[in-house]
Amino acid sequence: MKTFKKGGVHPPDMKERTRDIPIADFPAPESVSIPMAQHFGSPAICIVGAGDKVLKGQLIGKADGRMSANVHSSVSGKVLRIEEKFTPQGKPCKTVVIENDRENRWAEGVPCTRDWQKMSPEEIVAAVTDAGVVGMGGAAFPAGVKLTPPHDKPVDTAILNGVECEPYLTIDHRLMVERAGEVIGGLSIIVKAVGAKRAVVGIESNKPEAYESMCKAAGGKIEIEMLDVKYPQGAEKQLINALTGREVPPGKLPFDVGVVVHNVGTAWAIFNAVTKCMPLIERPLTVSGDAIERPANLIVPIGTPVGSVIEHCGLDPKVKKILSGGPMMGVAIADSAIPVVKGTSGILALKKIPRDISGPCIRCGRCIQVCPLGGIASEMARAIEAGALVDYEHLHVFDCMECGACSFVCPAGRNLVQYVRQAKEEAAYRRELHRKQQKKP
Amino acid sequence: MLPAIIILGSLGLLFGAGLYIASRVFHVNIDPRIERVESALPGANCGACGLAGCGGFARAIVHGSADVTGCIPGGESIAHLIADIMGVKAKEIDKHVAVLHCGGRDVANRFEYVGIRTCNAATLFQGGPKACLYGCIGFGDCAIACPFGAITMVDDFPVVDETKCTSCGKCVDACPKDLYDLRSFKKLVHVACRSHDTGKVTRSVCKVGCIACKKCEIVCQFDAIHVEDNLAVMDYEKCTSCGKCVAECPTNTILNFREERKAKGLWPVKTVAHSSPL
Numbered sequence: 122m123k124t125f126k127k128g129g130v131h132p133p134d135m136k137e138r139t140r141d142i143p144i145a146d147f148p149a150p151e152s153v154s155i156p157m158a159q160h161f162g163s164p165a166i167c168i169v170g171a172g173d174k175v176l177k178g179q180l181i182g183k184a185d186g187r188m189s190a191n192v193h194s195s196v197s198g199k200v201l202r203i204e205e206k207f208t209p210q211g212k213p214c215k216t217v218v219i220e221n222d223r224e225n226r227w228a229e230g231v232p233c234t235r236d237w238q239k240m241s242p243e244e245i246v247a248a249v250t251d252a253g254v255v256g257m258g259g260a261a262f263p264a265g266v267k268l269t270p271p272h273d274k275p276v277d278t279a280i281l282n283g284v285e286c287e288p289y290l291t292i293d294h295r296l297m298v299e300r301a302g303e304v305i306g307g308l309s310i311i312v313k314a315v316g317a318k319r320a321v322v323g324i325e326s327n328k329p330e331a332y333e334s335m336c337k338a339a340g341g342k343i344e345i346e347m348l349d350v351k352y353p354q355g356a357e358k359q360l361i362n363a364l365t366g367r368e369v370p371p372g373k374l375p376f377d378v379g380v381v382v383h384n385v386g387t388a389w390a391i392f393n394a395v396t397k398c399m400p401l402i403e404r405p406l407t408v409s410g411d412a413i414e415r416p417a418n419l420i421v422p423i424g425t426p427v428g429s430v431i432e433h434c435g436l437d438p439k440v441k442k443i444l445s446g447g448p449m450m451g452v453a454i455a456d457s458a459i460p461v462v463k464g465t466s467g468i469l470a471l472k473k474i475p476r477d478i479s480g481p482c483i484r485c486g487r488c489i490q491v492c493p494l495g496g497i498a499s500e501m502a503r504a505i506e507a508g509a510l511v512d513y514e515h516l517h518v519f520d521c522m523e524c525g526a527c528s529f530v531c532p533a534g535r536n537l538v539q540y541v542r543q544a545k546e547e548a549a550y551r552r553e554l555h556r557k558q559q560k561k562p
Numbered sequence: 563m564l565p566a567i568i569i570l571g572s573l574g575l576l577f578g579a580g581l582y583i584a585s586r587v588f589h590v591n592i593d594p595r596i597e598r599v600e601s602a603l604p605g606a607n608c609g610a611c612g613l614a615g616c617g618g619f620a621r622a623i624v625h626g627s628a629d630v631t632g633c634i635p636g637g638e639s640i641a642h643l644i645a646d647i648m649g650v651k652a653k654e655i656d657k658h659v660a661v662l663h664c665g666g667r668d669v670a671n672r673f674e675y676v677g678i679r680t681c682n683a684a685t686l687f688q689g690g691p692k693a694c695l696y697g698c699i700g701f702g703d704c705a706i707a708c709p710f711g712a713i714t715m716v717d718d719f720p721v722v723d724e725t726k727c728t729s730c731g732k733c734v735d736a737c738p739k740d741l742y743d744l745r746s747f748k749k750l751v752h753v754a755c756r757s758h759d760t761g762k763v764t765r766s767v768c769k770v771g772c773i774a775c776k777k778c779e780i781v782c783q784f785d786a787i788h789v790e791d792n793l794a795v796m797d798y799e800k801c802t803s804c805g806k807c808v809a810e811c812p813t814n815t816i817l818n819f820r821e822e823r824k825a826k827g828l829w830p831v832k833t834v835a836h837s838s839p840l
Contacts, residue, residue: 207688455673455688477676536677543683 124349125359153424162188191253195422252394257386261464284355287447297331301338307388412440412470428457478534488527502540610730635728707736778807
C-alpha cells in the first residue's frame with residue numbers, strides 16, 4: 122500500500138464511537154453568528170445592516186478580491202446586530218448575528234437544478250465562487266481559486282482527499298459511505314473545471330466501507346486508492362507524494378507539479394453549488410470525545426454556537442478541553458458562543474488530557490524522525506527559548522504546516538508547535554522590517 | 563653550549579627587531595579619548611544608544627556621530643563625564659523612566675492556559691488567557707528583558723523600580739501588548755489603562771479599567787486629557803501634573819506618581835554636580 126516517504130506518526134485513531142453513526146441534520150438554532158472571515162485570505166465585506174431581513178442562502182458578505190470568499194446567511198430571519206467576535210482561531214472579525222424566524226424561506230434562485238455536463242469550465246468556476254465554497258478540510262482555501270490553475274501550470278491530476286487522518290473525526294468517512302454519488306459528482310466537476318486527465322481518490326485503509334462505497338460510485342475512469350494509515354497522510358503534499366510520487370518543492374504549491382487536491386467535503390459542497398445553486402451554508406462535522414455522551418456526525422448550519430451543538434450531544438461536566446477540529450491540529454476554544462464556521466470539521470470535548478510537562482530539550486531527535494519535512498522544530502524551539510537572533514526564514518520555518526507530529530512524540534512534553542508559531546511571527550516581523558528598511562532612502 | 567646561546571640570542575634579537583619594526587610600520591592611531599570615554603560608560607552593552615554596545619558608542623562619540631547625552635542609562639552623571647573628556651558642554655537631559663500603562667493586577671483568566679509561559683507566546687493564542695485582551699498577561703517578559711533588574715513580578719504583575727530604571731527601552735520592546743512607554747520623569751500623572759473596550763465591557767473584567775466616563779476630560783483645565791475610542795489619553799505636552807483628573811477618576815485608572823517618588827527621594831529632581839574627568 123502506498124504512503125508518503127518521510128516521517129509520520131501513528132496516534133490511536135479513536136474513530137470507533139462515530140464511524141458507524143449515519144449523518145443527521147442538526148436542528149436549526151435560535152440565532153446564528155456568521156463571521157466575515159471564515160476562510161484563508163481577506164475577510165468578506167459585510168453588505169447587510171442591523172434590522173435587515175434576510176433569506177436562507179442570501180449573500181450577506183461579498184468577497185474582497187480574488188483571495189476571499191462570499192458569505193451567505195444560513196437561516197431566514199432578521200439581522201439583530203453586527204459585532205466584533207472571535208473566530209475559533211482567536212482572531213476578532215465582523216460577525217453578523219441573525220435571529221432565525223424558523224420559516225426556512227429560501228433566497229431567490231436557491232435551490233435550482235443545473236446540468237453540470239452542459240456547463241463550461243468558466244461557468245463551473247463562477248458557480249463555485251458565487252456559492253462561497255472553501256476547502257472543507259480545515260484550511261478553508263477559496264475553492265474557486267484552486268479551480269483556476271495559472272496558464273503556465275496546467276493540471277493533469279485531480280486528487281480527492283478522503284484520508285481523514287485526524288483521530289476522532291469520521292465525517293469524511295460517512296460522506297463517502299452515504300453520499301458517494303455526490304462526492305464522485307463533485308470530483309467529476311473538478312476534473313472538467315481544471316481539465317485534468319487523471320482523477321484519484323485517496324482513502325486510508327481504516328475505512329474499508331468508504332473504499333467500497335466509493336469504488337461502486339466511481340465506475341471506470343476514477344481511481345480509488347487505499348493508503349497506509351499514518352498521520353499526516355491527509356496533508357496535501359504528503360498525499361500528492363503518496364499517490365503520484367511527485368514532490369512539491371518547499372514554498373511551492375500543488376499547481377507547480379500539475380496537481381490539484383480537494384477534500385471530499387469540498388467536492389460534496391462543489392457538487393451542491395454547481396448542480397443546485399446551493400451556497401455554502403451548512404457544514405458536515407463530527408462531534409466526539411470522551412466527554413460527549415451522544416457522539417454524532419451532523420450537518421450543522423454555519424453560525425450555530427458550538428455550545429448548542431455540544432449541548433445537543435450531551436456534555437459531561439468533568440470536561441477539561443473543547444477543541445474545534447481534530448486533536449492534532451485543532452484549536453482549543455474557551456467560549457461556547459464561538460460559532461461553527463466553514464472550516465469546522467469537528468468538535469471534540471475531552472475529559473482526559475495529557476499532562477503539562479514542558480521540560481528542557483533532551484536532544485533525543487524523535488521530532489526530527491517524525492517530521493514530514495525532515496525536522497525543524499527542535500532548533501527553532503531552542504532558539505526561541507534562548508531569545509537568540511536566528512534567521513528563521515532561512516531555516517524554512519514557513520514550510521512547517523504545524524501538523525503536530527513533533528509535539529506528539531516529544532518525551533519532554535515541549536510545546537514545539539507553539540515555538541514554531543513564535544518563530545514564524547519573528548520571521549514575518551523581520552521580513553516586514555527588512556522590507557521597510559529597503560524602502561528608506 | 564656557546565653556539566646555542568649565540569643562535570638563540572640572535573634569533574631573539576632578530577624577532578625583537580622585527581616586532582619593533584612592525585609596531586612602528588603597522589601602528590594604528592587610536593584616539594586615546596575612545597578608551598577614556600568607554601571606561602566612563604556603565605558597560606551594560608544594553609544598546610539603548612542605538613549603537614553596538616558601549617565600545618560602539620564610545621567610537622561614535624569621538625568621531626562626532628553621537629551626542630554626549632546619548633547614553634540613556636548613564637543619565638546626567640555620565641553625560642557630564644563624557645562632556646568633560648571631550649571638552650564640550652552637555653545639554654540638559656530630560657530624564658525618562660518606563661511607565662506601565664496597565665493596572666490590571668486582579669483581572670481574571672478567561673481560560674486555563676497550558677503552554678509556553680511567556681507573554682509573547684501566550685498572546686499568540688487567542689490574545690492570551692486574561693479576560694481583558696488589552697492588558698498585562700503577567701508572565702514577566704518585561705522583567706526578563708530588563709538588563710538593570712528594575713522590573714520585578716509581584717503576584718504575577720510587574721512593578722517598575724524607578725531608582726533602577728535607566729529608560730533603556732528593552733521592556734517597551736518585550737511587551738506584546740505595548741503597555742510600556744518611556745515617559746519624562748517630570749510628568750507625574752499617567753493613565754494606567756490601554757483598553758479600547760466599551761466602559762461596560764471593561765468594567766466587567768477589571769475594577770481599575772478606563773470606562774470612558776470623560777470626567778477627567780471635563781475637569782482638566784489644561785485640555786490635556788481626552789477620551790478617544792473608549793480610552794482616556796494624556797497629552798503630555800499640555801499636562802502640568804496637577805492631579806485633578808486623578809482625584810476625579812471614579813475607577814482609579816489614572817495614577818499620580820508624586821507621593822511614591824517623594825518617598826523614594828526621587829522627587830523633586832536634583833541636578834547632579836559633575837566632577838572633573840578621570
